[in-house]
Amino acid sequence: MSDPGVGDDDLILVGDADLILVGDADLILDGDLERTEFAWVRSGLALAVIGLLLLKRLLPLVGHRVAQGFIIIGLGLAFAAIGVAFERHRRHRELPSRSALKLVSLATVVIGVAALVLAVVSTA
């Protein structure tokens, strides 16, 4: 990682020995922020796909079709709300909040427990 105290027009070694001239240290910060955003997007997609896979197996256990619909709509709204919250978070270039990371960790644990229950009670 380059020196945090980088000034204007400093030479910085980045990645696989690509020498670039940087006029503003914010450019580096933008790159870091962008990589972090992509990491969030990848994690969000992984969470959504696995949640969907799990839902496909778990929903038939609910039985009632209206209840199944409410579950899907509710989860969709929850995902949309989380997406909007993260987007607002990103626009203000804030550092990660503890609650956001805790939420992701908790969502993964919930998915894990649901998978565990499914694996124990039903094997196709």
Added chain:
Amino acid sequence: MGDAGSDDDAPDDAPEPPPIDREIDPRLHYANERTFLAWIRTSLALITAGLVVTQLLPAFKVAGGRRIVGLPLIVLGIILAVQAYRQWEANEHAMRGRRPLPRSWLPVVLAVGVALVAVAALILGAVAGVGR
């Protein structure tokens, strides 16, 4: 940020902030956050693998064979998801306090866990075989 040259411009009567409150490079926070997210994705991959083994794989000749392989993967995924957050928090505390980052035992747990499950799958596949 930590530019040494900017200290000369600061007024003499400006109090020196305590070490724990000093601003640190935001890139370190972002790197810590990305590491957390990478562990979360690893955790999700383990949970998915466990789910696929128990739900989609053909049954072994041994009763509960798929669960022997799949359940530890799911449990390992849950453990990783919890520990990923704890590790992120520990790293944040260490960075803010200007202390060395704490040693993480997550890679060891992951490597040993996956190796054990792989050995179990190998034995089940080779010795017991699949039912159909």
